[in-house]
Amino acid sequence: MYALVDCNNFYVSCERVFRPDLRDKPVLVLSNNDGCVVALSNECKQLGIHRGVPLYQIQDMIKQHDIAVFSSNYTLYGDMSNRVMQLLTDMSPDIEIYSIDEAFLDLSGFDLIDLESYGRQLSRVVVKSTGIAVGIGVAPTKTLAKIAGRFAKKYPGYKGTCVIDNDEKRLKALKLTDISDVWGIGRRNVTKLKALGIMTAYDLTLRSKSWIQSKLTIVGVRLWLELKGTPCIEREDSRARKSICTSRSFGEMVSTYDELAESVAYFASRGASKLRKQHSVASMITVFIYTNRFREDLPQYTTSQSLKLSSPVSDSVQIVEAALQALRMIFREGYLYKKSGVILQNISSDEAIQLSLFNKKDTKKLNKISQVMDEINRKNGDDTVHLAVQQMDRNNNTANEQAVKWRLKEDYKSARFTTNLKEIIQVNAK
Amino acid sequence: MGCKKSKYMSIEIHKIDQSTLLPIPFADEGIRAGFPSPAQDYMQLAIDLNQELIHNPASTFYGRVVGDSMIDAQIYEGDLLVIDKSLEPRDGDLAVCFLDGEFTLKYIDIDDEVIWLRPANNHFKPIKVTPDNEFIVWGIVTYTIKKRR
Numbered sequence: 001m002y003a004l005v006d007c008n009n010f011y012v013s014c015e016r017v018f019r020p021d022l023r024d025k026p027v028l029v030l031s032n033n034d035g036c037v038v039a040l041s042n043e044c045k046q047l048g049i050h051r052g053v054p055l056y057q058i059q060d061m062i063k064q065h066d067i068a069v070f071s072s073n074y075t076l077y078g079d080m081s082n083r084v085m086q087l088l089t090d091m092s093p094d095i096e097i098y099s100i101d102e103a104f105l106d107l108s109g110f111d112l113i114d115l116e117s118y119g120r121q122l123s124r125v126v127v128k129s130t131g132i133a134v135g136i137g138v139a140p141t142k143t144l145a146k147i148a149g150r151f152a153k154k155y156p157g158y159k160g161t162c163v164i165d166n167d168e169k170r171l172k173a174l175k176l177t178d179i180s181d182v183w184g185i186g187r188r189n190v191t192k193l194k195a196l197g198i199m200t201a202y203d204l205t206l207r208s209k210s211w212i213q214s215k216l217t218i219v220g221v222r223l224w225l226e227l228k229g230t231p232c233i234e235r236e237d238s239r240a241r242k243s244i245c246t247s248r249s250f251g252e253m254v255s256t257y258d259e260l261a262e263s264v265a266y267f268a269s270r271g272a273s274k275l276r277k278q279h280s281v282a283s284m285i286t287v288f289i290y291t292n293r294f295r296e297d298l299p300q301y302t303t304s305q306s307l308k309l310s311s312p313v314s315d316s317v318q319i320v321e322a323a324l325q326a327l328r329m330i331f332r333e334g335y336l337y338k339k340s341g342v343i344l345q346n347i348s349s350d351e352a353i354q355l356s357l358f359n360k361k362d363t364k365k366l367n368k369i370s371q372v373m374d375e376i377n378r379k380n381g382d383d384t385v386h387l388a389v390q391q392m393d394r395n396n397n398t399a400n401e402q403a404v405k406w407r408l409k410e411d412y413k414s415a416r417f418t419t420n421l422k423e424i425i426q427v428n429a430k
Numbered sequence: 431m432g433c434k435k436s437k438y439m440s441i442e443i444h445k446i447d448q449s450t451l452l453p454i455p456f457a458d459e460g461i462r463a464g465f466p467s468p469a470q471d472y473m474q475l476a477i478d479l480n481q482e483l484i485h486n487p488a489s490t491f492y493g494r495v496v497g498d499s500m501i502d503a504q505i506y507e508g509d510l511l512v513i514d515k516s517l518e519p520r521d522g523d524l525a526v527c528f529l530d531g532e533f534t535l536k537y538i539d540i541d542d543e544v545i546w547l548r549p550a551n552n553h554f555k556p557i558k559v560t561p562d563n564e565f566i567v568w569g570i571v572t573y574t575i576k577k578r579r
Contacts, residue, residue, distance in 0.1 A: 020566055021528070021531045090488075125516075128515065129489030129515055130488065329475070329481075417491070418491060418492075421492065421510075424491070424493055425493045425526075427495055427511060428496050428497050428534045429496065429499040429505065429507070429534070429549070430496070430499055
């Protein structure tokens with residue numbers, strides 16, 4: 001079974017965490033350069049605004065309805081996303097972070113638990129800890145989990161979690177899902193399929209495999225199988241993965257550090273090779289260890305440790321070393337461990353270093369400079385390379401500011417509440 | 431909070447981060463220097479405040495105190511608050527609340543149907559909160575940090 005955890009209106013939710021006064025008010029978030037609407041609250045949707053609308057077109061409406069407008073604050077959203085993903089990682093055995101606000105949880109081995117209450121627990125913890133509400137869909141395949149997730153969000157009766165765990169529920173869900181809402185079917189294919197009389201996801205499953213193959217190719221066949229309940233979308237696809245998790249349950253429980261270290265070292269080096277395979281480097285590593293939660297007669301210990309690596313790496317030596325360091329920090333005697341895993345995160349392309357303008361020979365210095373620049377760009381949310389320090393400092397209004405045409409326009413930006421000590425919330429003792 | 435490399439390289443200080451920095455033990459293990467350190471088998475990691483004070487990094491946020499309604503609790507303007515949103519509010523907690531459109535720092539006294547927001551300064555009055563008020567407890571303060579020097 002897979003769970004899809006999807007944050008509700010993520011950018012808007014992030015802004016509202018630090019502005020609780022905007023909870024029931026219309027809020028919208030603008031794209032880069034304050035061009036158009038990239039996220040909007042339900043109140044704005046009710047006013048007829050939708051994503052993609054240029055800002056200048058709705059200025060009157062903004063004044064009239066007192067709409068709160070924000071420039072995108074990716075530094076904030078990225079950090080809030082990390083928090084949500086960290087919580088999900090702690091509460092599930094295998095997470096695949098799909099986007100800034102979505103993650104798939106592989107729940108194989110969770111057959112005996114009540115999936116609905118597990119989902120509710122997940123969302124309760126996430127909203128309590130971060131203020132971000134999520135919708136959760138649970139189903140035998142990722143494509144179905146996405147469909148379940150939509151229902152969870154749309155119908156309050158599900159209380160945030162929708163589980164598809166039998167054929168009756170699956171068929172019902174497929175019949176109520178428009179073909180355009182199926183994950184993986186693009187606009188052109190939707191038009192094509194609708195012209196052929198396929199209106200719902202259910203209609204699609206009625207066709208034969210060969211028909212699907214001819215109209216939608218092998219990708220469509222995978223989708224078709226998934227809709228019918230057969231998982232076949234692998235984690236390893238051509239896309240570079242945003243996080244790489246390698247973990248396995250043990251055939252027999254393990255109690256010594258040495259045995260656990262062996263498994264962790266193995267998973268770390270497997271993960272490192274996957275990282276190199278996709279030409280990436282990682283700068284954060286998480287190690288987790290679990291006792292057997294079904295053996296209630298035994299003492300339980302479930303924990304994880306994240307470490308930030310001082311520079312992004314992909315070589316096995318440094319990654320294994322870091323993984324073992326993390327393990328040493330959390331290992332406790334006296335427990336019977338059932339599972340361990342290593343997650344490589346903060347993944348970026350290793351090409352970023354190679355494409356530099358600088359002399360390739362001095363890679364040490366290069367790495368250093370890239371590191372600093374990456375760090376600065378990360379803080380400012382910009383991808384633009386900055387040439388002078390003043391232009392990166394938002395508080396220094398230099399004379400050049402107006403002249404620099406490529407500098408991002410961001411008039412409505414909220415503060416970097418979680419990543420910059422100068423921009424944290426003010427709490428009144430007045 | 432510091433990341434110290436061996437004494438043969440310059441010391442780099444990294445900023446506080448959610449995830450714990452990989453702390454490198456202070457004394458080099460002697461690979462470069464060529465002598466086996468007697469401390470080699472006894473090395474522990476340097477004290478890391480992130481590790482010790484922040485139990486739930488995903489739910490921990492920071493705030494800056496403005497004003498003096500809490501001075502009797504030795505909390506002054508400019509102090510740093512470490513706030514955990516995941517904790518259930520308990521009677522007597524120091525809490526960051528959101529009331530009437532702003533974040534406010536108060537002790538919370540929880541009765542059956544009423545919450546009292548208590549300041550720590552004689553010049554300020556306690557505030558009574560009922561279900562009719564627009565009020566939330568945003569997070570519980572776990573540590574207050576005051577800079578001395």
